[in-house]
Amino acid sequence: MWAYAARRTAIGLVLLLVLSFVTFVLFFAAPVDQARYACGKQCTEEQIAVTERALGYDKPVYEQWGAFVKGIVAGRQFPADPEVRAAAPETVSDCAAPCLGYSKLNAKTVNELIGDAAPISIALALVAVVMWLIGGVSLGILAAVTKGSIVDRGIVGLTLVAYAFPSFFIGVFMLKYVAIRWELVPLPRYVSIEDGGVFTWLENLLLPGFVLALLFLAGYVRMTRAFVLESLSEDYIRTARAKGLKGRVVLFKHGLRAALTPLVTMTGLDLAGLLGGAIITESVFAYPGLGLLTVQASNAWDLPTIIGVVVLAGAFVIVANIIVDIAYAFIDPRVRLG
Amino acid sequence: MTNMTKSSPTPTATDGTPFLEVDNLKVHFPTADGVVKATDGLSFNLERGKTLGIVGESGSGKSVSSSAILGLHRGTNAQVSGEIRLDGVDLLSLSNEEMRLRRGKDIAMIFQDPLSAMHPYYSVGVQLAEAYRVHNNVNRKAARTRVVEMLELVGIPQPDRRYDAYPHQFSGGMRQRAMIAMALINDPTLVIADEPTTALDVTVQAQILDLLTNLQKEFNTAVIIITHDLGVVAEMSDDVLVMYGGRAVEYGPCREVLTHPEMPYTWGLLSSVPDVSADTNARMVPIPGNPPSLLNPPSGCAFHPRCTFRDEVPGDLCTTVLPELEPASRPGHLKRCHLADPDRIYAKQVLPEIAPDLAKEA
Numbered sequence: 001m002w003a004y005a006a007r008r009t010a011i012g013l014v015l016l017l018v019l020s021f022v023t024f025v026l027f028f029a030a031p032v033d034q035a036r037y038a039c040g041k042q043c044t045e046e047q048i049a050v051t052e053r054a055l056g057y058d059k060p061v062y063e064q065w066g067a068f069v070k071g072i073v074a075g076r077q078f079p080a081d082p083e084v085r086a087a088a089p090e091t092v093s094d095c096a097a098p099c100l101g102y103s104k105l106n107a108k109t110v111n112e113l114i115g116d117a118a119p120i121s122i123a124l125a126l127v128a129v130v131m132w133l134i135g136g137v138s139l140g141i142l143a144a145v146t147k148g149s150i151v152d153r154g155i156v157g158l159t160l161v162a163y164a165f166p167s168f169f170i171g172v173f174m175l176k177y178v179a180i181r182w183e184l185v186p187l188p189r190y191v192s193i194e195d196g197g198v199f200t201w202l203e204n205l206l207l208p209g210f211v212l213a214l215l216f217l218a219g220y221v222r223m224t225r226a227f228v229l230e231s232l233s234e235d236y237i238r239t240a241r242a243k244g245l246k247g248r249v250v251l252f253k254h255g256l257r258a259a260l261t262p263l264v265t266m267t268g269l270d271l272a273g274l275l276g277g278a279i280i281t282e283s284v285f286a287y288p289g290l291g292l293l294t295v296q297a298s299n300a301w302d303l304p305t306i307i308g309v310v311v312l313a314g315a316f317v318i319v320a321n322i323i324v325d326i327a328y329a330f331i332d333p334r335v336r337l338g
Numbered sequence: 339m340t341n342m343t344k345s346s347p348t349p350t351a352t353d354g355t356p357f358l359e360v361d362n363l364k365v366h367f368p369t370a371d372g373v374v375k376a377t378d379g380l381s382f383n384l385e386r387g388k389t390l391g392i393v394g395e396s397g398s399g400k401s402v403s404s405s406a407i408l409g410l411h412r413g414t415n416a417q418v419s420g421e422i423r424l425d426g427v428d429l430l431s432l433s434n435e436e437m438r439l440r441r442g443k444d445i446a447m448i449f450q451d452p453l454s455a456m457h458p459y460y461s462v463g464v465q466l467a468e469a470y471r472v473h474n475n476v477n478r479k480a481a482r483t484r485v486v487e488m489l490e491l492v493g494i495p496q497p498d499r500r501y502d503a504y505p506h507q508f509s510g511g512m513r514q515r516a517m518i519a520m521a522l523i524n525d526p527t528l529v530i531a532d533e534p535t536t537a538l539d540v541t542v543q544a545q546i547l548d549l550l551t552n553l554q555k556e557f558n559t560a561v562i563i564i565t566h567d568l569g570v571v572a573e574m575s576d577d578v579l580v581m582y583g584g585r586a587v588e589y590g591p592c593r594e595v596l597t598h599p600e601m602p603y604t605w606g607l608l609s610s611v612p613d614v615s616a617d618t619n620a621r622m623v624p625i626p627g628n629p630p631s632l633l634n635p636p637s638g639c640a641f642h643p644r645c646t647f648r649d650e651v652p653g654d655l656c657t658t659v660l661p662e663l664e665p666a667s668r669p670g671h672l673k674r675c676h677l678a679d680p681d682r683i684y685a686k687q688v689l690p691e692i693a694p695d696l697a698k699e700a
Contacts, residue, residue, distance in 0.1 A: 234454065235449065235451065235454040235455045236454065236455055236456055236457040236458070238405075238410060238449070238455070239447075239449060239455045239456065239457075239520075240457070241410055241441070242408055242410065242441060242442060242446070242447045242449075243441070243442040243468065243469040243472060243520070244438050244439060244440070244441035244442035244443060244469075244472050244473060245438075245442075245468070245472055246438065246472075247413070249472075254457055257457070257459050257460075258457075258458070258459060331459075332458070332459060333458070333459060333461075333504045333506075334458055334504070334506050
């Protein structure tokens with residue numbers, strides 16, 4: 001198993017390298033003068049040239065990418081050009097390994113930006129995943145055992161309707177009614193656990209978490225329903241009933257056990273995708289997470305921040321894939337890693 | 339078969355009523371296209387320590403009928419009617435909970451393909467222990483002891499180590515042994531074996547059948563063996579019931595039915611059995627056509643579209659009138675056929691073709 005994990009990790013690292021390189025190339029292929037954006041509207045040509053040198057944009061793409069990779073491994077200093085650093089030592093900022101870059105726009109290292117934004121996105125993703133798993137799996141089981149009845153049709157239909165509404169609509173709707181008009185929850189704003197305690201933290205995450213969960217709920221209801229129905233039609237379910245087991249035991253211990261396996265995969269990958277930031281939900285609720293950071297960085301052509309977020313989000317997905325594959329060997333005794 | 343730890347339960351007192359009595363059993367499935375009559379009026383009796391073989395093609399209602407005895411159609415849309423009396427108790431009138439308590443305890447089932455019939459995520463030992471603990475209030479350790487004892491009884495080597503193995507780590511024969519151990523773990527009085535050897539190769543088949551026979555003698559169990567293999571029936575059964583289109587078409591003592599079959603469908607089954615030791619002139623004659631639709635069964639005798647002897651019956655009886663299951667020419671033997679003189683037709687037309695040596699002797 002360890003050899004397998006090591007091999008998968010090595011492949012994952014190579015993937016991340018490729019991912020960062022592709023992002024670099026994509027941004028340099030865009031017909032936008034990065035330095036002009038970084039410098040600002042009022043900059044003269046000379047100031048732009050200085051900015052370009054300071055940020056290292058005057059170097060070829062592969063050199064910049066090399067410096068980026070080196071920064072991740074060994075850390076680096078900004079401005080990127082040693083002569084610029086020597087000329088103005090007071091502007092030098094250190095970026096320790098694993099350094100993801102420096103955002104001139106925010107005057108902060110990308111690590112600091114991500115460090116501020118990531119806990120918000122992670123909290124939001126975790127609250128959402130718990131909500132959609134509890135809701136999706138229980139509604140899916142209920143729909144499966146009442147297959148064809150009005151309950152089944154109601155559950156599948158309603159979750160589909162919820163899925164069909166765009167999340168910015170549901171988000172604004174919830175904000176306006178649940179938070180503002182009915183005052184059922186406080187107007188959501190992110191409060192960290194250190195600042196407000198677990199309860200306030202969670203209370204503020206309820207609404208955005210719900211909006212995010214609603215997006216995934218319909219899929220999980222339908223998947224759970226289909227997997228449970230498939231599992232319940234297997235021969236081993238007939239065996240379980242023939243043993244004289246209670247209906248509850250047959251459903252949960254024998255039926256659900258097999259249905260959960262594909263759900264674990266889906267959850268792992270969906271969660272990993274969300275950890276990189278929920279762009280729409282974070283924008284609607286003005287939650288300064290990775291999603292909002294990405295939007296702002298994209299609008300301002302803040303290349304270092306974009307690359308940093310892309311690499312991080314890619315790492316989440318790759319790590320989740322490895323974890324899910326290894327988890328499979330523990331869930332299903334027939335699976336051998338190799 | 340060493341270490342037989344269980345003594346034979348005492349047979350129930352014979353007060354005239356049979357141990358298992360199935361009377362006019364009907365299992366109908368309403369579907370969008372109409373009612374599927376999977377079993378339509380099935381009756382048979384079985385005593386403890388005896389074996390009934392139920393024979394028929396796929397879709398003849400064998401498995402559906404046995405599932406009905408186990409009450410496995412409860413909770414589905416199947417309509418089950420008639421009477422199934424086990425030791426005097428009508429199983430169909432029991433509540434779901436009362437039936438559940440008998441399932442696996444009084445009546446147990448051995449399934450056809452043990453790889454799909456066992457849960458892939460739980461070890462064999464855990465699955466057997468579960469079957470034991472649901473009917474016996476014992477702790478995990480006692481259940482494990484009992485499971486290991488049963489695994490040893492059915493001839494699984496190193497049962498203590500194999501307890502923790504998963505079904506996919508067992509060979510086909512070992513899995514079927516484990517399945518038999520699971521069925522017998524609560525000393526059931528009735529065991530239904532649904533094609534227990536179909537998924538196995540021939541050498542293992544014989545071992546499994548021997549095992550079943552020995553365990554049956556040991557525990558004085560009533561056994562229903564469902565199969566399409568007449569060889570299995572000949573070896574195992576005391577009585578044989580031939581099913582076609584959801585109904586019994588021939589029923590009687592095994593020896594009697596197999597040596598003097600009176601229904602053309604049974605002749606067809608006998609003609610389809612390969613026999614390595616038979617006369618080289620013997621032919622294998624397949625039954626023409628396909629099993630009947632249970633949704634729109636043929637009029638009259640359900641077998642008439644495939645019957646090569648229907649011209650021997652005067653008029654259009656075969657296509658218009660469903661023959662009754664009535665006594666054949668010999669005692670204890672029932673048949674459902676319009677043919678007036680089946681013995682003569684079998685001896686003259688069927689036997690010479692499928693077993694020329696036997697025909698000459700006769």
